[in-house]
Amino acid sequence: MSYISKRHGKLCLAIISIILFCVIGSGFYRDISAGDKETYKGLKMFADVIDLVEKNYVDEVDAKELIQKAIQGMVSSLDPHSQLLPPEAFEELQIDTKGEFGGIGIVITMQKGLLTVISPIEGTPAHKAGVKAGDIIVKVDGEYTKDMMLWEAVKKMRGPQGESVIITIVREGLAEPVDFNLVRDIIPIESVRYMSLQPGYGYIRISNFQDNTTSDLRAALKKLESSKVSLKGLIIDLRDNPGGLLNQAIEVSDLFVEQGDIVSIKGRQTKHTKIFKAHADINKHDYPIVVLINGGSASASEIVAGALQDHKRALILGTTSFGKGSVQTVETLKDGYGLRFTIARYYTPSGRSIQAQGIVPDIEVKYELMTDEKDKEDRILKEKDLKNHLDAEPFSDKKKLNEAGKDKKDTQDLNQTTTETRYGPLDPESLHSDSQVMRALDILKSYHIFSEIRG
Template identity: 45%
Template structure:
């Protein structure tokens, strides 16, 4: 995408005179002068408003009931102005910018474990293979009872694990309780480890992959490894695949393109269009898809956004998958992060909109499932979900046709459905195993490829 540079006001007059020299009529010259004068008037008004801002800042510094930091006021003013554009444009202060860069990489200094709270203790749900905890002998199912001698029993989970994080290379001693064994102290040297964004398992004879986020530069490779593992577990073949992106808030654009490309034989995945045609970009899958005849169901929810919607929309538009669940969030805009060299922070600015291969904008509309399935019974669901178009100053979609869910079409679990069973997942498995899959595929309104 090209970067626009602001031209100082005095250049406008020079450009106008140059045009006159090359033979434009007097009326054109007069019009150029009028435009230049109008521009100067607008600039003068803007400078007056900025002076008012400076005056208000000075009054606040002198008269407000408490001391106020200049930076806090300036940051608030910048974000107040940017929030008038859309909900996703904002100023990122230097410290927050560094933290966001680290979070985007999904890397941290820690032990390489995923944990939850159980029975007042910290339970290890997963120890990342080759991570520091795994190498030190900590396994899935172990419990952590203390960190550097400080007991964690009955502490909030965030507080209990706080001591596990720290600088890479520094050791930490955790007390580990394995089932059937006595507690033992284990010294683990913290490392920068990559979080796990992919979980996979076999569900009733069908491959299942859960994608937590797209903020992982190795996501596509992780999915390929998961597919190989599922294939081996199912005897060398994959009769069907469920890609669960419920609650996935998105992440890296390149990963959404390459993940969708795993199941497409070339062709467009999405386009991103800006204010000018020169800002438009198209993203294509690489030729050669995996498992071309395998049925695929994609699960989405109102919490599925951005990169997750790109993947769901591409596979749906291209006739490669059936989408099940509830209408997705509708985050169909692209933000460019522009570092501010004189500040150390950055400007996160909306510069483009996303479009699915059929040319439909995701913005404010999201992806509509081929089969509407609720997670739980009607009495427990909020029908009017919080989505992108609920946000203040959200970008409008030029397609104003009705895109609300038809509540009469939504399948709800029976009253007797067990609370611990995933109704949406069960329907996805049923679709793959029956003729409903092809029926739903044939009913898609805009498949671009069969």
């Protein structure tokens, strides 16, 4: 059809107005006019499709819902971490930076469209009921979870303390799906836990970076440093830490780095480019440090590991980290919606891009329980495996971009963000059976012995 009906034309203008309103509402303005031929032609085609579907599709459709899904598809095609956020998703985005929430206590991810349990958190309703790592949650309160957005699944399982939720799981070795009737409880988010592994050797686990992480870490260091035996070495465990607040990652790094850069972010816009510097701390933490990382260490945890590694302040041990070196911002749109999109890349003090590269440990040690079989860490998906992932560096021409695209794996768009991280209490027995922790402890003890020999 070579012409646009009056109704059709009005619809086109309405859609353009909606898009303009959303863009202006986010604080960013771009003049979309007939002069911008490609944009205008694209919007006209979009209006054509909406009109045809609305008039002729076999069932009635909601035009607003179609537009929202179209925007979601457009944004999610940019990279795995950009998305349109419905109002409910804003709440879930904020929860992990706070102190606690009502839920059942599991670490989950969306893998190949299936809601999969990474691990239950010790002492929580899910753990007590017998939910296991690898379980696939096929239903929540009778509603199928396949292809459900991760935040939707999270919202269905979270809720007030004392209220119940039924999850239906499929488990390898079981012939039929199994229902778990779980009563929600308060799941505390303690991002910092610590203990003394041996006199003079401390262990601190940081499970994520939330509002109070730095203050909690200071308190933990004070306790360890004030023990009867002076602190000779410290292990900082960032394994399976999915990240969190950028400012907390910077402040944590700043506790151990006296001067120089901690991290830099570089975006296309000048306002999205910044270098964060270290400051001398009144309390010196000048003992040797070993930082543990693995494929589940992402974003903020990679900033800390990269900063301490580049400044030769810590030895990094474990396996290569996840490789999420991109910076997202959330802008407010109409009706409570938000737009999360990528604005920059992270770089370590030496200028290394974390994106799709990860932090490579100084000493590679795969996880192994000394009394059990090896961990299946090789199967962990990383940033570079995600569909539409950003490259480590921006490309200046289309030829390079096309060549880079050939190397990308055609995997499903997977969201690696977990709903809860390693919030459970420390288990001394498990730590002493952990090959990575014990190797780190041996390194610290060896350092002390050699220092005494030299001194």
